[in-house]
Amino acid sequence: MATSPEKPFNSDAQIAAWRQYLEQHRAITAVDADELEDHLRADMERLQQGGLSADEAFLIASKRLGKLDSVAREYAEVHSRRLWQHLVYSQPEQGHGWYRELFVVLVLAIAAAIAIKLPDLTGWVPYNDNYADLFYPQNLALFGLPFIGAYFVIKRQLGLHGWLLLSGASLLLSLAVNAYPFVDYADTLMLSAIHVPIALWFVIGMCYTGNFWQSQSRRMDFIRFSGEFAIYYVLIALGGGVLTAVTIGLFSFIGFDIDVLVATWILPCGAMGALVIAAYLVEAKQSLLESMAPVLTRVFTPLFVIVLVTLIITMLLTGQSFALEREVLIGLDILLVVVLGLLLYGVSSRDPHRAPGLFDALQWLLVSAALLLDLIALMAISGRLFEFGFSANRVAALGENLILLFSLSGYAWHYWHFLRRKQGFNALEQWQTAMIPVYVVWALVVVIVLPPLFSFS
Amino acid sequence: MNLSKDLMAASSTPLVLGILADGESYGYDIAKKVEQLSGGALNWTDGMLYPLLHRLEQQGFLEARWRVAESGRKRKYYALTDLGKRSLREQQQQWQLITQTLSRIWNNTQQPAGALRDGHFA
Numbered sequence: 001m002a003t004s005p006e007k008p009f010n011s012d013a014q015i016a017a018w019r020q021y022l023e024q025h026r027a028i029t030a031v032d033a034d035e036l037e038d039h040l041r042a043d044m045e046r047l048q049q050g051g052l053s054a055d056e057a058f059l060i061a062s063k064r065l066g067k068l069d070s071v072a073r074e075y076a077e078v079h080s081r082r083l084w085q086h087l088v089y090s091q092p093e094q095g096h097g098w099y100r101e102l103f104v105v106l107v108l109a110i111a112a113a114i115a116i117k118l119p120d121l122t123g124w125v126p127y128n129d130n131y132a133d134l135f136y137p138q139n140l141a142l143f144g145l146p147f148i149g150a151y152f153v154i155k156r157q158l159g160l161h162g163w164l165l166l167s168g169a170s171l172l173l174s175l176a177v178n179a180y181p182f183v184d185y186a187d188t189l190m191l192s193a194i195h196v197p198i199a200l201w202f203v204i205g206m207c208y209t210g211n212f213w214q215s216q217s218r219r220m221d222f223i224r225f226s227g228e229f230a231i232y233y234v235l236i237a238l239g240g241g242v243l244t245a246v247t248i249g250l251f252s253f254i255g256f257d258i259d260v261l262v263a264t265w266i267l268p269c270g271a272m273g274a275l276v277i278a279a280y281l282v283e284a285k286q287s288l289l290e291s292m293a294p295v296l297t298r299v300f301t302p303l304f305v306i307v308l309v310t311l312i313i314t315m316l317l318t319g320q321s322f323a324l325e326r327e328v329l330i331g332l333d334i335l336l337v338v339v340l341g342l343l344l345y346g347v348s349s350r351d352p353h354r355a356p357g358l359f360d361a362l363q364w365l366l367v368s369a370a371l372l373l374d375l376i377a378l379m380a381i382s383g384r385l386f387e388f389g390f391s392a393n394r395v396a397a398l399g400e401n402l403i404l405l406f407s408l409s410g411y412a413w414h415y416w417h418f419l420r421r422k423q424g425f426n427a428l429e430q431w432q433t434a435m436i437p438v439y440v441v442w443a444l445v446v447v448i449v450l451p452p453l454f455s456f457s
Numbered sequence: 458m459n460l461s462k463d464l465m466a467a468s469s470t471p472l473v474l475g476i477l478a479d480g481e482s483y484g485y486d487i488a489k490k491v492e493q494l495s496g497g498a499l500n501w502t503d504g505m506l507y508p509l510l511h512r513l514e515q516q517g518f519l520e521a522r523w524r525v526a527e528s529g530r531k532r533k534y535y536a537l538t539d540l541g542k543r544s545l546r547e548q549q550q551q552w553q554l555i556t557q558t559l560s561r562i563w564n565n566t567q568q569p570a571g572a573l574r575d576g577h578f579a
Contacts, residue, residue, distance in 0.1 A: 035484060035507060035533045038526075042485040043503070045528075066502035074508035078515065352515045423540060424517025 011054045015040065018062060025072035027079055040065060077217055101284075104154055109276040112147040113269035120264075136268075138177050138189060141197035144275040146170045149204045151279055156210035165212070169203040173447065180451050188392045188451040198443035201226070202436070219433040220348050225282055227345035228293055232278040240270050294349040301346060301362055304339055308369035315376060324380035332377050333397060336404055339370045343411060347432050352425040356418055364415040371408045377401050392454040396446050403442055407435045460499070469501070469509055471552055474518065474537065474545040481536035483526075484510060510535055518544055 015037060022033050043061035048054060065071065118124070119135070146166060153162035173196050182189040208225060209218035244262055251258045324332070346363055378401045385394055414428040460468070476482065476490050487510075488503050513519045518541030526532040537545065 032507065032511075034531055036504065038483070038530050038532050039485045039488075039503060039507075041528075041530065064503050066504035068504070071502075071504035071508070074505055075511070078508045078512045353511070418517075421517065421538065421540065424515050426515045426517075 011044070011058055014055075014058050022068055022072070025068075025075070027072055027076035032075065036065065036071075077215070101155070101280075105151065105276060105280040108147045108151050109273040112144050112272040112276055115147070116143045116268045116272045117265070134185070134189065138193040138196075139174065140193070141200050142170060142174045142177070144272045145197065145200040145204060147272075147276050148279045149200075149207050151276055152204065152207035152210075155283070156207065158207060158210070158212075161212075162207055166203060166207060169200065173199060176448050176451075180456055182451065182456045186451075186457050188454055188456055191392060191396050192447040192451060195443040195446040199440055199447060202440040202443075205436075216430065216433060219436070220429055223344050223348040223432070223436075227297075227341075227348065228282045229278055230341075231293055231296065232281050233274060236274045236278055237271070240274065244270075293345070297342060297346045297349060298359060300342060301359070301366055304342060305362060305366045305369060308335075308339070308366065308373060312369060312372055312376070324377070326384075329377060329380055329384075329397065332373060333400060336370055336374055336377070336401075339366065340404065340407070343367065343370075344432060347428055350425065352429065354425075356421065360415065360419055364412065364419060367408055367411045367415060371405070371412055374401055374404045374408060378405065392450055392457070395454075396450065399442055399445070403438060407438070410435065465501075469506075470513065471545065471548040472499075473506075473509065473513065474541055474548065477519070477535060477537045478542070478545060481534045483532050483534050487535075513541070517541070 018040070019033050019037055022028055022036060023030065028036075040058075040061050043064060044054070044057040047057035047060055052060070116136075119139075149166040149170075152158075153166055156162070158165075177189075177192055177196060180189075180192075205219075205222045205226075206213045208222045209215065211218065213219060244266060248258055248262060343363070343366065350360075378398075381394060381398050381401060385398065388394070410431045411428070414423070414431050417423045418425055418428055472491055473487060476487050482490075484503075484506055488501060488506055491499055491501065510519065510521075514521055514535070517538060519535045520538050521533055521535050523531055523533050
């Protein structure tokens with residue numbers, strides 16, 4: 001033929017380019033790319049043995065592997081831990097999209113900061129009322145958390161459904177908290193103030209997943225998000241605390257007393273605004289924490305095991321286990337909730353592919369110890385129920401401990417089977433996400449059903 | 458033949474587990490065996506095989522290890538775990554039930570009286 005000789009096909013360069021495109025997807029690691037490349041090369045070799053040229057073989061083999069984007073999406077579904085959000089829900093940050101998001105975040109943070117001062121400024125707080133000092137504690141979650149929800153409704157482009165869900169849920173909860181005719185300093189009011197954030201947090205979760213809690217991998221992402229959100233928020237609070245302390249000190253040196261300004265403005269506004277900022281930071285800078293947070297759980301899990309085991313041994317030796325004081329019981333329940341949080345995060349930050357190891361055995365130990373403590377608490381509560389009869393607090397504690405008993409038993413069971421290699425880690429993950437609606441339903445019961453049941457006292 | 462997406466998703470797990478029941482293997486080999494055994498009629502999008510393998514690994518059905526193949530390349534080999542073997546047995550029974558039932562239904566509709574006379578049901 002008369003045409004100029006074509007450039008010899010360089011298959012290594014082609015494969016390298018193909019591989020580079022593959023590795024752009026955050027769900028595909030270098031190891032996965034190795035595996036896919038091996039497949040591609042094996043297929044090419046076979047095609048070339050059949051008489052095709054290298055470039056033809058490359059074309060056919062790469063086509064057989066399928067569209068790389070849909071393959072990557074499939075990886076994303078299987079390996080949710082790796083990618084978090086970047087693959088499905090947002091394109092790589094580029095150009096002005098980045099500024100737009102930051103703008104939304106700042107507006108929402110400022111809105112949250114203004115919202116907390118609004119009742120004060122417009123005189124909504126009935127200060128002549130007996131329980132005016134309870135207005136903020138009982139409504140605290142309702143000021144800040146909806147703005148995090150709004151951030152995700154915008155970010156995940158949930159549209160009208162998202163806004164309806166978020167505003168409807170916030171409205172319902174704020175009605176239950178504010179419209180119920182609570183007796184002054186009612187126990188049921190305190191209980192609902194504690195449980196409202198749980199219900200609202202779940203609404204945030206529904207927005208966070210981008211598909212209203214539909215897929216397992218996104219649910220696990222949300223648990224991960226929650227853990228890292230907590231860490232970021234504490235970091236911001238620590239930094240903010242140091243900064244305000246220094247500022248107060250400096251101003252007092254030059255003769256100004258700004259304590260009141262700090263307490264009435266800087267502290268509440270800062271705390272609310274920081275909620276949205278922390279949520280944004282987890283979204284945007286998650287790779288910073290990705291390696292740190294699992295380390296934190298690894299540090300704290302053994303410590304918690306030691307604390308729980310010591311507590312159990314002390315209780316059994318001193319015979320204190322059956323007649324716990326009210327305060328001890330509350331402390332115990334708080335401890336159990338913290339352990340559950342640690343557990344939730346520990347499970348979600350674990351690579352499900354790794355074989356069971358020492359740390360999983362430790363987790364199992366933690367679950368078992370918590371289970372034992374929960375049983376002790378349940379015995380104490382039932383003792384108090386028989387002695388003093390039903391009260392809102394006792395019913396709430398009973399419900400919480402029963403749910404913990406159920407949930408922790410499931411964890412213990414699944415961890416045990418995982419450790420003995422009778423099942424994969426994903427059974428545990430499924431148990432974990434299946435239990436979350438149970439916690440939320442119980443929180444709703446406490447907020448909505450319990451107050452009328454105990455005539456708002 | 459183009460299988461529906463649902464059927465493809467449902468059948469891919471027993472296919473992979475069944476092929477690995479003969480001993481450990483790697484992705485390309487599994488894809489080729491499926492193609493051969495189906496007479497070339499079942500063609501998967503090969504790339505989708507790997508997320509499936511990884512999912513089965515997460516579920517504890519498979520165990521993976523890297524080896525160096527004769528070609529000198531790293532290659533990831535998958536093998537059934539005890540859990541995977543048990544799951545395969547269960548799935549075999551379920552699929553046999555389905556295929557037996559279907560073939561009886563179809564035999565009956567084609568030759569209404571034939572099946573009974575053959576004594577299959579006696």
